[in-house]
Amino acid sequence: MSEVRIAAEARTEFGKGAARKIRRADKVPAVLYGHGIDPKHLTLPGHEVLLALRTANVLIRLQGDGVDELALPKGVQRDPIKGFVEHVDLLLVKRGEKVTVEIPVTTTGDVNSEGLFDQQAMSIAVEAEATHIPTGVEVSVEGLEVGASITAGDLKLPEGTTLAADPETVIVQVIARPTEAPAEGEEAAEGETAAASAEGESAEAAE
Known part of the structure; x- marks a missing residue:
């Protein structure tokens, strides 16, 4: 699997207001965690993230602001209506380890x-x-x-x-495959035929 390189910026502002500000700039708030490190809060370019996530289990090389790590997306939040990425959780991985x-x-x-x-x-x-x-x-x-x-x-x-x-x-x-049920017209015709047959048998019996 090839790596997708994405520039990462350290994120120091948190909360809903800060997240909205990041998204308005066409960027995505993200958190990198794993291997016992303190979670790193990052900001990633929105378009690049959207393209990368089109590949299942994409391997992302995060670079910038003192970060040079490999990560796998483990949680992605999307806008339920527009579909854009609102937040990404990234799992830190190392070459050779199994996931x-x-x-x-x-x-x-x-x-x-x-x-x-x-x-x-x-x-x-x-x-x-x-x-x-x-x-x-x-x-x-x-x-x-x-x-x-x-x-x-x-x-x-x-x-x-x-x-x-x-x-x-x-x-x-x-x-x-399910057996095909007779159409309404066919059911009605079968019912009429059965009724006519029963009437005929009754008449014969009366004679």
């Missing part, structure tokens, strides 16, 4: 025509080196029959990556 992260699970292929594909988990927790986090894991569902399933333990993870989730976690399952 637990969620990576996306994508599927390829098509299940048997008699079944419906149902993906239960869109991501899975794994442990990997901080500087070698996989972008995701791919699994084939080609030809799977109704009743078949794929669990976390079935996934083929990249080298150097181990599963951190319960191996019995269901990722994908194939369910039967």
Whole structure:
């Protein structure tokens, strides 16, 4: 995984008013923590942060104001309406150390025509080196029959990556297609036919 370099400025003003002022300048308040250090309060350029966060588990190289560290985003607050980043929590990481992260699970292929594909988990927790986090894991569902399933333990993870989730976690399952219910007109016609048939039988019995 490549690093994204982002300039960091030390932040000395706190509170809602200070945060609003930072955002008006198209910047993002952030906190860097981990490895037993005192949390470092930073200000980051908003546009660069927004672009970096488009990549899952992006590795960020923070540089500036006495800071030169690697970090992973661990908490991101966004504006619920406009979607811009309001605050970022960053976890300090070191080369060679392992971290637990969620990576996306994508599927390829098509299940048997008699079944419906149902993906239960869109991501899975794994442990990997901080500087070698996989972008995701791919699994084939080609030809799977109704009743078949794929669990976390079935996934083929990249080298150097181990599963951190319960191996019995269901990722994908194939369910039967629902039977089609008759349309309203068909139901009415069937009801009329049945009623007519019953009337005919009653008349025959009376004769």
